[in-house]
Amino acid sequence: MSEHFSSQSPKTELKIAIVGDIHEQWDATGDRQALELLEVDCVLFVGDFGNEAIEIVENAAALPFPKAAIFGNHDAWYTASDWGRKKSPYDHALEDRVQVQFDLLGNAHVGYGCLDLPSLNISVIGSRPFSWGGGKWKNKKFLSERFGVNNFDESLKLMMRRVESAQCDNVIFLGHNGPTGLGTAPEDMCGRDWDPLGGDFGDPDFEQAITATKELGKNISFVTFGHMHYTLRHRKDRLRTRIKHQDQILYVNAAQVPRLKNYPNGDRHHAFTVVTLNDGQPQKSELVWVNPIQNTQECQTLWDCHQLEFASS
Numbered sequence: 001m002s003e004h005f006s007s008q009s010p011k012t013e014l015k016i017a018i019v020g021d022i023h024e025q026w027d028a029t030g031d032r033q034a035l036e037l038l039e040v041d042c043v044l045f046v047g048d049f050g051n052e053a054i055e056i057v058e059n060a061a062a063l064p065f066p067k068a069a070i071f072g073n074h075d076a077w078y079t080a081s082d083w084g085r086k087k088s089p090y091d092h093a094l095e096d097r098v099q100v101q102f103d104l105l106g107n108a109h110v111g112y113g114c115l116d117l118p119s120l121n122i123s124v125i126g127s128r129p130f131s132w133g134g135g136k137w138k139n140k141k142f143l144s145e146r147f148g149v150n151n152f153d154e155s156l157k158l159m160m161r162r163v164e165s166a167q168c169d170n171v172i173f174l175g176h177n178g179p180t181g182l183g184t185a186p187e188d189m190c191g192r193d194w195d196p197l198g199g200d201f202g203d204p205d206f207e208q209a210i211t212a213t214k215e216l217g218k219n220i221s222f223v224t225f226g227h228m229h230y231t232l233r234h235r236k237d238r239l240r241t242r243i244k245h246q247d248q249i250l251y252v253n254a255a256q257v258p259r260l261k262n263y264p265n266g267d268r269h270h271a272f273t274v275v276t277l278n279d280g281q282p283q284k285s286e287l288v289w290v291n292p293i294q295n296t297q298e299c300q301t302l303w304d305c306h307q308l309e310f311a312s313s
């Protein structure tokens with residue numbers, strides 16, 4: 001699915017905002033104003049809007065920007081597992097709120113999909129939606145019924161079908177959880193921070209899709225995801241590693257949770273992770289707190305292509 005291809009040459013300097021796990025922290029007016037202040041070319045949502053938070057998904061879908069989203073484990077909180085269905089506040093015989101969310105986003109939902117944005121020369125490819133992370137195949141019935149996918153191998157094959165259909169020169173991978181291969185320490189990008197011994201909690205099929213895409217010779221502008229929140233459970237004196245440039249690919253974890261900061265004077269700061277691209281190559285990534293009331297931005301550089309080393313916290 002794509003916007004219309006036109007004869008105009010695509011824009012080469014791009015500013016892309018990534019909205020980390022929202023978990024109900026969305027302010028319809030303020031977030032729209034903040035994105036307008038940032039003057040972004042595209043907005044990416046890494047999922048976990050809330051626990052099947054239809055209103056927030058509806059609001060994101062209505063934003064007047066090119067956008068792509070992938071659903072997280074919380075976006076099927078009351079649907080994907082027997083455990084969740086037992087806690088459901090609604091009757092599944094009467095409502096399918098996961099389907100409502102799909103319908104609201106339409107082709108902007110890229111989980112197991114691809115959205116071509118020819119005016120930006122970017123194809124956004126989604127990994128496995130609703131991921132909980134880790135090396136165990138979870139939510140078997142749900143993934144089989146919704147996507148016809150029954151194991152990691154079938155999951156990889158479906159992602160690669162989308163990669164092969166991508167029309168633009170540059171690929172952005174959008175996942176809910178990140179890929180394996182980014183470290184095994186608890187504070188690594190997808191590290192198990194609830195276990196002092198750590199372990200890699202990335203998605204193995206996602207890592208394989210990235211490797212196979214590189215082997216096809218496609219340019220991967222960057223890989224972004226959320227799910228593994230910045231605050232760590234095993235220690236409070238540092239944050240999770242948020243960004244990593246590894247084997248010529250930029251990996252960006254955008255899970256700033258909570259993403260709204262409220263101040264006594266009524267001001268509210270909204271967090272976005274911003275990546276700038278030039279001709280499909282990443283130039284810089286920043287965590288930006290935008291105050292749409294005062295029209296101010298506080299930027300923290302997470303990575304810059306001109307500097308080799310960056311602090312991870």
Ligand SMILES: [Fe+2]
Pocket residue numbers: 021023048072226227228229
């Ligand atoms: Fe989350």
Ligand SMILES: [Fe+2]
Pocket residue numbers: 048072073074131176226227228
């Ligand atoms: Fe999540």
